[in-house]
Amino acid sequence: VDESALTGESAPVAKSTAPNAPDTPLADRTSMLCRGGRVTRGTARGLVTATGLDSELGKISALVAGAKRESTPLEERLDQLGNRLVWLTLAVAAATAAVGVFSGKDLYLMARTALALAVAAIPEGLPVVATIALARGLWRMAERNALINRLSAVETLGATGVICTDKTGTLTENRLRAVRCVVPTAGEIDLEARESAADPDDETRRLLRLGVLCNNAEPGAAGANLGDPLEAALLAAAAKAGIDPAAERGRFVRLRELPFESETRLMGTVHADDALDGARLVAVKGAPEAVLAACRLTPEERERWLAANDRLAGEGLRVLAFAGKTGADRGPDVFRDLDMAGLCGLIDPPRDDVPEAIRECREAGIRVVMVTGDQARTGVAIAGQIGLGEENGDAATVLQGSEMEAIDADSEDGRRRLLETSVFARVTPAQKLALVHLHQENGAIVAMTGDGVNDAPALKQADIGIAMGKRGTEVAREAAEMVLRDDAFPSIVVAIRQGRTIFSNIRKFVVYLLSCNLSEIFVVGAATVFFERLPILPLQILFLNLVTDVFPALALGVGHAGSDLMRDRPRPAAEPIVRPRDWRTAVAGGAMIAAATLGADLFAIRVLGQTPEQSVTVAFLTLAAAQLAHVFNMAGGRSPYLRSEIATNPAIWAAVAICAGLLGLATHLSALAGVLGLHAPGPAEWGAVAGFGSVPVVVEILRRLARRKRP
Structure with missing residues (x-):
C-alpha cells in the first residue's frame, strides 16, 4: 500500500494480519489500512475500526482545523506604524497651529495650515503602496513558478x-533509481557508469534479469514504468543495460509467485523455459537478511555479504538482495538452497x-x-x-x-x-x-x-x-x-529573495514619505517661530502630497533589491518597519530638505530681490525638487551611489519625470498657478531651485565619500 500521502514515506508498505502494539507509529502499522492510502498490489478483506474524525485522515483534519492562523508580521507592523503616525501627526499639527496663533499669525491661516499638514503627513497612501508592492512581488514570483494564495504571505517568507x-x-x-550493485566475483558495480550500463558482465546481467522476472511492474511508454516505484526502478536499470523486460518475460513464463510478506520479507517467482528441459528458473528478491538465510553460503561468505549490505545502507541506499537457481519445482522448498546473485542499492536521489x-x-x-x-x-x-x-x-x-x-x-x-x-x-x-x-x-x-x-x-x-x-x-x-x-x-529561495525585496522596498518608501512629510512640518514650524509669514501655503502642501510623494513612493515599492540582500540574516520577528536608525535617517533627511527650502526662500528675497509673495514659488519648487532628489538617497549604503538599485531603476526616473512635468504645469498653467499662488519662474529662479534642490544629493555623496575614507 502506498501511504506516502499519510506518512511521507515513498515506498509502498506490505500489510499483514499480524497485530501491532497500540503505540506503533503510523508508518509501521502493518496490520492497518487507512483512508488516503493507495493499494499498489494484492487484495484483502478488512474490519473497519474507525471512521470520520477517529480515522487517521480525520485526526489530521482535526489538527488542520485546530492550527491557529495569526496575522502576518507585515500586517501587524503596518497597523502599528499607521496608528502611531496618525497620533503623532495630529499632535504636531495642533502644536504648530497653537504656536502660530500665539506668535501673532492669522488664526484662519494657521488652522488651514495645520489641517494641510495633518492631511499631508498622515500616510494614507501607505496601505495602497504596500499592496501594490506586494502584488508586484506576487507577479514576479508567479513568473518563477511560485503561486501565492495570500498576498501578505510574500513578505512573511522574506x-x-x-x-x-x-x-x-x-x-x-521522488523517483527511485538503481545506482549500485554487488555481485559475487566482480564485487561492487556502478550501474550508472557508462561502461557498466552499456555492457554489463554476466553476473550483473543475471542480477538484473532476476530483478525483471521477480517483478510486478509493467513497462510504460518512454520509460515511464507503471507499478511499485521500487520495481519500476529495477525495470529501468535492466533496460539501461540492454535487457528487454518484455522479451525476458516472454521467454521465462511465470508459473507461480510467492508474494512479498512482512514475515518472510522476500518475494519469489517460478518460471518455465523450453531451453531448461523441464527444469524451472527460480527468482527471489527481498531484504538482504531474509534472502541470505535462503541461500547456500559459508559463514565467511555470509559475513562478506552483510558487510556489503551495511556499506550500501550507510550511503543512504535502499538495499535489495537477489538470488536464484535452476532446478525442479518442489513446492515451497523451491525457494530454499538458492545461489546468491548479489545486492542492488537504490536511491531516491536529491x-x-x-x-x-x-x-x-x-x-x-x-x-x-x-x-x-x-x-x-x-x-x-x-x-x-x-x-x-x-x-x-x-x-x-x-x-x-x-x-x-x-x-x-x-x-x-x-x-x-x-x-x-x-x-x-x-x-x-x-x-x-x-x-x-x-x-x-x-x-x-x-x-x-x-x-x-x-x-x-x-x-x-x-x-x-x-x-x-x-x-x-x-x-x-x-x-x-x-x-x-x-x-x-x-x-x-527566489520567493525568499522577493520577500526580502518587498520588505526592503516598503521600508524605503516609508522612510522617504516620512522625510518628505517631516520636511514640510519643519518648514512650517521654523517659519512659524522665526518668520513673520509662511514660505509655503496650505494648498501647495496638499499638491506636493498628491504629486511628489505618491509617484516616487510607488516607484520605490516596485523596485529591485540590492545585490547583497541575501547576505543579511533574517529580520528579528519583533523588528518594526521603521527602526530607530530609520527614524534618524528620516529626521535628518527632513531637516536637510527644510533647510534647503528656507535657504532658497531667503535667497530669493535677499539676492534676487523678490517680494515674500514672489519667493513662495521658489520655496515651493525647491521643496519639491529636494524631495525628488532625496529619493536617490534611499539606496543601500553598500552599493555605489550612481549604480545603486535606485539610480538604475527605470521606474524612479519615470516618476521623477512625471513629477517634473506636473510641477511645470503648476507654474505655467495660469489657472492652476493662480489657485496655488504661484507664477512662472525665470532663469534666475530656476537656477536657485536647481542649486538648493540638489542639496540632498550633494550632501549624501559627500557623506559616503567621507565614510569611505575612514580607517
Missing part, C-alpha cells in the same frame, strides 16, 4: 528564519539544484530542517549529499519520532537539542506540528514545505506554508499560502 521541509519529492526527485539552494539559505542565515517519514539513515545520507547541517562542518544531527517523544521540550537541554537537530525521521503529523510550534516559540518565523495530507496541520500552523504543486495533495495546497508549481526547492 523574514523566514527556519524552513522545515519534507524530504520525498521536495529535496529528492534534486540537482537543491545543494545550491541550501547553500544560499545558509548564506542568508536561514536554517533548513528536514522533516521526513522515512528512515533516519536515509535522511542523514540525503542531508549529507545536499549539504544540509554543515553550518559548523559537522554531519547533520538526526532524531527519530520515537526519540522526540522521550525528550522533554520544556527543559533547556531538551529544547536546545530539538532546535539544533537538522533531520527528523519517522515523524507523525502531530510531531511536525509540535516542531513548527517549538521554533515559533523560539522567536523564528517558520516556513513549512510539504506535499501530503500528513503535512497539512504543520502547513497551516507555520507562518507560511509551502505546498508542492505537482505532487501535492489538494488538502496540502488548501492549507498552504504558497504553492510551488514546479516543486523546485530553489523556487523557495
Whole structure:
C-alpha cells in the first residue's frame, strides 16, 4: 500500500494480519489500512475500526482545523506604524497651529495650515503602496513558478528564519533509481557508469534479469514504468543495460509467485523455459537478511555479504538482495538452497539544484530542517549529499519520532537539542506540528514545505506554508499560502529573495514619505517661530502630497533589491518597519530638505530681490525638487551611489519625470498657478531651485565619500 500521502514515506508498505502494539507509529502499522492510502498490489478483506474524525485522515483534519492562523508580521507592523503616525501627526499639527496663533499669525491661516499638514503627513497612501508592492512581488514570483494564495504571505517568507521541509519529492526527485550493485566475483558495480550500463558482465546481467522476472511492474511508454516505484526502478536499470523486460518475460513464463510478506520479507517467482528441459528458473528478491538465510553460503561468505549490505545502507541506499537457481519445482522448498546473485542499492536521489539552494539559505542565515517519514539513515545520507547541517562542518544531527517523544521540550537541554537537530525521521503529523510550534516559540518565523495530507496541520500552523504543486495533495495546497508549481526547492529561495525585496522596498518608501512629510512640518514650524509669514501655503502642501510623494513612493515599492540582500540574516520577528536608525535617517533627511527650502526662500528675497509673495514659488519648487532628489538617497549604503538599485531603476526616473512635468504645469498653467499662488519662474529662479534642490544629493555623496575614507 502506498501511504506516502499519510506518512511521507515513498515506498509502498506490505500489510499483514499480524497485530501491532497500540503505540506503533503510523508508518509501521502493518496490520492497518487507512483512508488516503493507495493499494499498489494484492487484495484483502478488512474490519473497519474507525471512521470520520477517529480515522487517521480525520485526526489530521482535526489538527488542520485546530492550527491557529495569526496575522502576518507585515500586517501587524503596518497597523502599528499607521496608528502611531496618525497620533503623532495630529499632535504636531495642533502644536504648530497653537504656536502660530500665539506668535501673532492669522488664526484662519494657521488652522488651514495645520489641517494641510495633518492631511499631508498622515500616510494614507501607505496601505495602497504596500499592496501594490506586494502584488508586484506576487507577479514576479508567479513568473518563477511560485503561486501565492495570500498576498501578505510574500513578505512573511522574506523574514523566514527556519524552513522545515519534507524530504520525498521536495529535496529528492521522488523517483527511485538503481545506482549500485554487488555481485559475487566482480564485487561492487556502478550501474550508472557508462561502461557498466552499456555492457554489463554476466553476473550483473543475471542480477538484473532476476530483478525483471521477480517483478510486478509493467513497462510504460518512454520509460515511464507503471507499478511499485521500487520495481519500476529495477525495470529501468535492466533496460539501461540492454535487457528487454518484455522479451525476458516472454521467454521465462511465470508459473507461480510467492508474494512479498512482512514475515518472510522476500518475494519469489517460478518460471518455465523450453531451453531448461523441464527444469524451472527460480527468482527471489527481498531484504538482504531474509534472502541470505535462503541461500547456500559459508559463514565467511555470509559475513562478506552483510558487510556489503551495511556499506550500501550507510550511503543512504535502499538495499535489495537477489538470488536464484535452476532446478525442479518442489513446492515451497523451491525457494530454499538458492545461489546468491548479489545486492542492488537504490536511491531516491536529491534534486540537482537543491545543494545550491541550501547553500544560499545558509548564506542568508536561514536554517533548513528536514522533516521526513522515512528512515533516519536515509535522511542523514540525503542531508549529507545536499549539504544540509554543515553550518559548523559537522554531519547533520538526526532524531527519530520515537526519540522526540522521550525528550522533554520544556527543559533547556531538551529544547536546545530539538532546535539544533537538522533531520527528523519517522515523524507523525502531530510531531511536525509540535516542531513548527517549538521554533515559533523560539522567536523564528517558520516556513513549512510539504506535499501530503500528513503535512497539512504543520502547513497551516507555520507562518507560511509551502505546498508542492505537482505532487501535492489538494488538502496540502488548501492549507498552504504558497504553492510551488514546479516543486523546485530553489523556487523557495527566489520567493525568499522577493520577500526580502518587498520588505526592503516598503521600508524605503516609508522612510522617504516620512522625510518628505517631516520636511514640510519643519518648514512650517521654523517659519512659524522665526518668520513673520509662511514660505509655503496650505494648498501647495496638499499638491506636493498628491504629486511628489505618491509617484516616487510607488516607484520605490516596485523596485529591485540590492545585490547583497541575501547576505543579511533574517529580520528579528519583533523588528518594526521603521527602526530607530530609520527614524534618524528620516529626521535628518527632513531637516536637510527644510533647510534647503528656507535657504532658497531667503535667497530669493535677499539676492534676487523678490517680494515674500514672489519667493513662495521658489520655496515651493525647491521643496519639491529636494524631495525628488532625496529619493536617490534611499539606496543601500553598500552599493555605489550612481549604480545603486535606485539610480538604475527605470521606474524612479519615470516618476521623477512625471513629477517634473506636473510641477511645470503648476507654474505655467495660469489657472492652476493662480489657485496655488504661484507664477512662472525665470532663469534666475530656476537656477536657485536647481542649486538648493540638489542639496540632498550633494550632501549624501559627500557623506559616503567621507565614510569611505575612514580607517
